[in-house]
Amino acid sequence: xxxxxxxxxxxxxxxxxxxxxxxxxxxxxxxxxxxxxxxxxxxxxxxxxxxxxxxxxxxxxxxxxxxxxxxxxxxxxxxxxxxxxxxxxxxxxxxxxxxxxxxxxxxxxxxxxxxxxxxxxxxxxxxxxxxxxxxxxxxxxxxxxxxxxxxxxxxxxxxxxxxxxxxxxxxxxxxxxxxxxxxxxxxxxxxxxxxxxxxxxxxxxxxxxxxxxxxxxxxxxxxxxxxxxxxxxxxxxxxxxxxxxxxxxxxxxxxxxxxxxxxxxxxxxxxxxxxxxxxxxxxxxxxxxxxxxxxxxxxxxxxxxxxxxxxxxxxxxxxxxxxxxxxxxxxxxxxxxxxxxxxxxxxxxxxxxxxxxxxxxxxxxxxxxxxxxxxxxxxxxxxxxxxxxxxxxx
Numbered sequence: 001x002x003x004x005x006x007x008x009x010x011x012x013x014x015x016x017x018x019x020x021x022x023x024x025x026x027x028x029x030x031x032x033x034x035x036x037x038x039x040x041x042x043x044x045x046x047x048x049x050x051x052x053x054x055x056x057x058x059x060x061x062x063x064x065x066x067x068x069x070x071x072x073x074x075x076x077x078x079x080x081x082x083x084x085x086x087x088x089x090x091x092x093x094x095x096x097x098x099x100x101x102x103x104x105x106x107x108x109x110x111x112x113x114x115x116x117x118x119x120x121x122x123x124x125x126x127x128x129x130x131x132x133x134x135x136x137x138x139x140x141x142x143x144x145x146x147x148x149x150x151x152x153x154x155x156x157x158x159x160x161x162x163x164x165x166x167x168x169x170x171x172x173x174x175x176x177x178x179x180x181x182x183x184x185x186x187x188x189x190x191x192x193x194x195x196x197x198x199x200x201x202x203x204x205x206x207x208x209x210x211x212x213x214x215x216x217x218x219x220x221x222x223x224x225x226x227x228x229x230x231x232x233x234x235x236x237x238x239x240x241x242x243x244x245x246x247x248x249x250x251x252x253x254x255x256x257x258x259x260x261x262x263x264x265x266x267x268x269x270x271x272x273x274x275x276x277x278x279x280x281x282x283x284x285x286x287x288x289x290x291x292x293x294x295x296x297x298x299x300x301x302x303x304x305x306x307x308x309x310x311x312x313x314x315x316x317x318x319x320x321x322x323x324x325x326x327x328x329x330x331x332x333x334x335x336x337x338x339x340x341x342x343x344x345x346x347x348x349x350x351x352x353x354x355x356x357x358x359x360x361x362x363x364x365x366x367x368x369x370x371x372x373x374x375x376x377x378x379x380x381x382x383x384x385x386x387x388x389x390x391x392x393x394x
Contacts, residue, residue, distance in 0.1 A: 077105070
């Protein structure tokens with residue numbers, strides 16, 4: 001009987017010794033979906049660059065585990081994004097899916113991922129549905145809920161005494177959220193509200209309508225290539241000197257190299273800027289410039305860098321046990337990592353509670369430099385989104 005017991009103990013000891021290295025040697029797989037082609041490709045490139053930088057800063061090991069990142073191009077199409085997510089889940093068996101620029105793509109991808117029991121870590125798109133009734137314990141974001149940034153701009157423009165403000169945005173989920181958010185906090189009169197086609201190249205007809213309305217100011221949301229085309233045509237039409245334009249997610253480090261002087265003086269609301277003074281951000285910005293030829297990173301990149309660091313904090317908290325999803329949810333809910341934006345917290349819906357700042361495009365350090373964005377003031381501190389009350393998680 002004693003011999004039998006000794007044999008059992010020896011077997012259990014051997015099994016435990018084998019299990020420990022097996023756990024340590026397992027690979028973490030992250031699927032990262034963004035737009036790497038077409039007009040949105042300039043954004044996707046910044047996001048991928050920042051993921052690669054985060055991996056460098058972690059010694060290519062997220063949470064201490066050997067890590068493989070599988071990149072997928074959603075082509076800015078919801079159906080393609082869903083197909084890419086399906087392949088990542090079934091073929092590559094990823095542990096996390098991250099990324100996503102566009103809200104209509106996120107609304108197709110997130111339920112696919114969380115429905116498969118896998119974590120979805122958004123790093124840009126923040127549709128209101130996912131903050132409210134469609135919230136999910138497996139969904140976290142390192143960005144914002146769509147309405148929040150224009151809420152900050154609406155508050156600022158109200159404080160500046162603006163009235164008769166004209167609104168423009170592309171006609172898709174985020175465009176509608178953005179203008180909804182602006183109207184929630186702006187107390188003046190709305191002179192007009194126009195939705196244009198996604199990736200529309202020419203805005204001459206809309207600019208003619210705007211000129212005829214002659215509002216006191218214009219507020220727009222045109223990310224990526226849309227912003228480049230719109231603001232260049234706005235300047236060429238001679239409207240910059242007539243109607244001041246304010247914007248969200250339009251003038252940034254992805255679009256300034258193309259806009260050049262057309263960006264100068266532009267005001268934006270954002271959660272992050274390259275000039276933020278904290279150790280994590282200084283390491284990120286300097287590391288990005290060193291790795292990518294002196295280029296400044298964008299907020300898209302900063303949020304994607306934070307996404308990898310959030311995953312790292314979760315995997316470390318469970319000591320690499322990727323089956324412990326409850327432990328990883330608890331860890332991520334604490335936002336216990338050094339974010340490039342500084343410390344923030346999570347609301348019950350896993351959307352950040354954070355500060356929103358006013359930024360201005362100013363002249364660069366040399367006469368030949370592109371304009372740079374600089375923080376002017378805090379508009380909203382520790383700002384919560386408007387949809388957490390509809391989330392059933394508590």
